[in-house]
């Protein structure tokens with residue numbers, strides 16, 4: 001079955017030097033990742049052809065400019081990464097599409113750059129690598145940014161990045177850092193800040209995409225509702241329940257979770273219109289991801305939606 005994949009990463013020569021996270025202790029694995037992040041012509045296309053991935057929506061790998069402390073430098077690097085990606089997409093518009101890279105150090109500049117990326121470069125939305133210098137996207141400073149997102153009608157992929165500080169719960173346990181668990185905890189909390197902090201109530205048409213089968217949120221819906229009502233001591237209107245906001249505003253991808261049990265739970269929790277296939281290339285193997293989705297114990301209508309239908313609808317492809 002043909003497939004669109006939307007958590008697929010690259011880096012630019014400029015960002016490669018300082019702004020690529022290293023989520024493995026193996027030099028050999030990391031060297032392979034670096035090679036694949038920089039490639040658009042051979043390794044990537046070969047894998048796509050082999051696995052029926054018709055299109056990859058590309059994004060700058062974590063942290064990118066989310067890891068830059070100086071605002072002006074972050075704005076410059078993001079602008080130049082978007083131009084770089086636009087040139088690659090232009091060479092193969094039938095195989096590649098783009099998510100904008102944005103310097104969230106400056107919300108107004110990020111709104112302007114998102115608009116440029118969507119209207120002038122033809123990008124399909126943005127992908128943001130977690131917090132930026134300790135700031136999360138539910139803060140008041142980002143209201144003008146979300147206004148622009150809603151107006152442009154493009155999704156924002158909330159992708160993991162490192163935490164701003166090192167909380168005690170991870171002290172002396174470096175095994176839990178990075179994608180094993182710390183990124184999941186940070187990204188799930190980031191998404192819940194948008195739900196509980198009112199951003200997604202104020203901007204009901206905004207679509208957030210979460211990778212990694214929803215960063216655990218599909219498992220938490222019932223408990224979020226139950227404990228929120230208990231916390232407030234009152235019953236919430238059905239549309240004000242955290243689960244209702246999540247189902248309305250958040251879609252997820254299967255990136256990096258090739259697990260049938262998790263997929264079935266996610267479909268049950270969010271519905272098959274809210275789940276999209278992805279790989280998380282080059283950190284995951286497209287063959288494993290493709291075999292997983294082709295053989296997952298779901299109906300053919302759901303498989304079609306997950307493999308490409310939902311992505312086409314949400315990204316206006």
Ligand code: MN
Pocket residue numbers: 007009159211280
């Ligand atoms: Mn990723």
